Amino acid sequence: MTAIGIIGSKGRMGQALVAAIEEAGHSHAGGADQGDDVAALVAASDVLVDFSSPKALQAMLDACVAANTPIVIGTTGLEAVHHAAIDEAATKIPVLQTGNTSLGVNMLAALVEQAASKLGDDWDIEIVEMHHRHKVDAPSGTAKLLGEAAARGRGIDLTAHSESGRDGITGAREKGAIGFAALRGGSVAGDHTVIFASDEERIELTHRAENRMIFAHGAVKAADWLVGKDVGRYGMADILDL
Known part of the structure; x- marks a missing residue:
């Protein structure tokens, strides 16, 4: 004990x-x-x-x-x-x-790292997360954890290759960037999706927390x-x- x-x-x-x-x-x-x-x-x-x-x-x-x-x-x-x-x-x-x-989220991070290491930078990586209305930080710690996993897989520094807070005329997406989007509302315990998108196909890896x-x-x-x-x-x- x-x-x-x-x-x-x-x-x-x-x-x-x-x-x-x-x-x-x-x-x-x-x-x-x-x-x-x-x-x-x-x-x-x-x-x-x-x-x-x-x-x-x-x-x-x-x-x-x-x-x-x-x-x-x-x-x-x-x-x-x-x-x-x-x-x-x-x-x-x-x-x-x-x-x-969450053990499930950390398994997801391992899968994200593996996918990022195998797919080239012609696959765009976007991380979308949603949490309850009371959450005060964004992107979430989990989104950052997943971003770090993707960056490790790519062999790059996340800070130098992240995009977030897009608004207005932002210009084209930078090749090799890892994007973040944060949604807030209701009582959502935590939803996270990592999207790998190429010109012809898309892979989405998702974890949803049913409760804390x-x-x-x-x-x-x-x-x-x-x-x-x-x-x-x-x-x-x-x-x-x-």
Whole structure:
């Protein structure tokens, strides 16, 4: 039985995580939100799962490093400075960071990388995602994860080859670009489609989240897997052995 603590416990994902921890037969070590005593939670936990906000990340990492406690980071909207902080922490503790904890999404990413590596740049790549009206970041962390997978397959840098926010007279699509489109509305838990389009045919790889429990179940699996691992930075692909 693994004692799992939750950062961001009062949010929708936090509530789903509590249910998933109980379903998996593990122990819920407690939760912490803004203003709570993080150190006490870290001390009571074998591993932490963080679904809070980017601005809280550094404090979480510092607390985990101080207590030598591994952490699973599912927070989205991370920027270069956050990834640098994760890299630094991962030299001292096991850290698993992902834009999506769903096992299905991460299998999709593996398929996207494989397809991108086999198809030439005469196949345009577009990533379309839709989420509920309350989501605050775009493109989603999952869309970025899929974009990174496509970029790895192509052997290119995503930042230098991405297109998003098209509006007005944008000109022709740049060859080799990876495009992003974000839709928001209703209560959609998360739909993602990666489109490979050539002049004569099209491949669409799609994942649809029926509810957010898939993310909670994946996060709990990741947390249990991370306990006892060597110091380093991990991803969901490591769990799937991809």
